[in-house]
Amino acid sequence: MLPVEKLPIDIKGLTDQERKALEERIVEFEREHEPSTSKGGAGYVPYIRKGDFIFAGVINGAILIYYIIAVLLT
C-alpha cells in the first residue's frame, strides 16, 4: 500500500480552499476513523447492526412468500 505522501489529492477542478479542506478532512478521517473502517468497522457515524438486516430480511421475506403463494402458485 502506498504511503500517504505518495497519494496526493489530485482530483481536478478543486479550488485551493476546497483542496485544503478536503486534505484536512481526509487526514482527520485517517486519524479518527480509518483504524476502524480498515477492519470493516464504523466510519463517521455509528455502524449498522445485525438486527437491522434481520428485521429487513424478515419483512421482505414475508412479502416474497406472499407473492409466491398469491401469484406463482395460482
Next chain:
Amino acid sequence: MSNTNHVQNAVYTSLLPANKEERCYGMWDLIFVQICFGIAAWFFLTGSQAGMLLSAKEAIPTILAGNCVGIFFISFLSLSPSRYGCEQLTASVGVFGQKGSILMTFFFLIACYPALALATLMFGESAIKFVGVLFGDCFMSHEGFAVTIFALIALVGGTFIAWLGPTALRWFTRLSAIFMALILAGLIVYLFSYHGMDAVFHAKPAEPYTDADMGEGMGIKWSKATALEANLGLGMSWGFFFGGWTRLAKTESNGYHGCMWGWGVLAAVAGLFACFAALAIGKYDPTIWFVQVAEDTGLHILAAAGLILFAIANITSVATLVYPEAVAVKSRLPKFGWIPALLVSTIPVLFMLNNAVYYMVSNVYAFIGLVTGIYSAIIVFDYIFITRGKFRMREFFCVSKGYQYANGWNPAAIITVVVGLIVYLLILNPLTWTSLTGLFPYTTAIIPTFFISGILYTVLMKTWVLKKYKVPFVNDFEIEE
C-alpha cells in the same frame, strides 16, 4: 461567500466528505424524502400499469414484491456512503477503479433521464387537465405540444429547487409529502365510497396481454411478468441514489432503513392505490382519474385541487432526482460547477419530453432496471464477499494513483457489466419488449441478471483480480506491517 459557507456548500455538493456534525437526515427525514420521491410519479405509473394488466389479487403482491424485494437486494448500497460521507459514485471508485467510476456516472445519467422525463410529463399531463377544468377545451388543454411546454416548466422548476440545496429540498419534500398524503386519502375515500372495495377487488384489468396476441395460455404469463419486471425495475432503480442521501444520514441504520422503507413498502402503497384506481376507472393515466373523480362526484374543485397538488409534488420529484444526479456529476468531475452539473443532469431530458414516453413505463423501468441492476449487483456482491466496505478514503480522491487496477479500470467489474448487459438482452429486449431466448415471461430479466452479474464479479475478483492487483485493506496492508 464566507469560508464556512464555502466549505458547507462543498459538503452539500459532495466535493467534501460529510462528517458526523454535518449529517442532517434522520430516518424519518429520509422516509419523508423518499416517499415523496416515489409517490409523485413513478409509483403511480407502475402501479397503474399493474392494474391495467392484472386483477387486484395478483397486482397487490406483484407491486409489493417488485418494489420491496428489489430494493432489499440492493440495500447494501446505502452503507459505504454513510460510512465515508461520500457520494455513491465516489464510494464506487474502490470497486470500479478511477475511470470505471466515471463510466458508472454515465450509466447513472442515462438511467435518470427517462425517469426525469416521466415526472416532468406527468406534471404536463396534470397541467393540461387543470387548464381544461378551469378554462374548458383550448389549445393548452390537449396532449402534445402543451404537455411538452408544461413539462419544460417542471424541469426548470425542479432544477431550481435542486440548485437551492438539501435544506430547501427537505422542506419542499415535507410539504409535498403532505400534499401527496392528502391526494392519496382523497383517492382512497373516492375509490371505496364511490366504487366500493368489492368492485375494485373483482374488477377485470382493462388492457391485459391476451392469448390471442401472445399464444395459448401465454397472455396471463406476459401480464404477470411485465408487471413484475416494471416494479422490480422501479425497486432497483434507486441503486444510484442511495449515496446521495445516505452520505448525509446521521447513522448507517438511519440511511439503510430510511431509504429502504421509504422507497420500498411505504411508497409502494401509492402504487397499490394507483393500481386500484386503474382497475376501477379503467384508465392508465393518473391525471385522468382526478377529472373522473370530479365528474363522478360533481365536485369540480376536487379535480382542480388534486391536479395542483399533484403537479407541485411532481416538481419536487424532479428536484429530488436532479439533486443527487448533479451531486454525482460534481463528485466525479469537480471541474464542473454546480450549475453546469445541474445542466448536464437535465438538458438531455429535453429530447424525451414527448407524450409517447409517458405511456412506455414498462420499457422505461426495464431499461433503468437493466442499467442499475448490474451496477448494484457488483457493489452489493463486492460489499458482502470482497471488500466488506473497507476502503481507503485518500485513494478515492487521488486520481493518478488511487484504486488504479488496470489503468483506472477494474477488469472484473467491466467484464461483469458487459456480460450482465448480454444476459439481460438475451432474456428481454426492453425497447421492443420481446425475448430472444423465449425465457421471458417464464422468468424476469432483472433477477437472473442481478445474480449472474454478482456471482461472476465475485469469481473474477477472487480468482484473478485480487491475485494480480493490490487492493487496500483487502489484500494490501504493507504500511501497517
